Amino acid sequence: MKCLIVEDDFVSCLLLQKLLEPYGECHVAVNGVEAVKAVSVAMEAQNPYDLICLDIMMPQMDGQAALQEIRAMEEARGIFSTNGAKILMTTALDDLKNVSSAYSQLCDNYLVKPIEKATLVAFLEKSQLIRAGENQEQPACR
DSSP states (O other): OEEEEEOSSHHHHHHHHHHHGGGSEEEEESSHHHHHHHHHHHHHTTOOOSEEEEESSOSSSOHHHHHHHHHHHHHHTTOOTTTSOEEEEEESOOOHHHHHHHHHTTOSEEEESSOOHHHHHHHHHHTTSSOTTTTOSOOOOO
């Protein structure tokens, strides 16, 4: 699995990296502008991301705007959201307006921080990004 973590908070980014590293390659972007560029480069190289974890509140371009641009790039290439990257919104915001907006822009799921390992793994399994029981043991911190 190839994953892009888009997060401006260092601790949240580090946590997501530690949770996702056992399942595949992780790249990091600190805002929506970097995320859109990374997704574009990956698509051009014909090596797109399988999973994109997008924070909502970020500088320069927030997660909602990045989500909209990423889905537009996929659509321009004839990729429907059901066949594109799985996009997981990760945020401290759990109000109905933000949740509704994220789903209307075709995110695949919405998790409120702090992200729990079991919830994240369940999403990965449901999205068929990993098989049930795959790499359940976390590596020791380096």
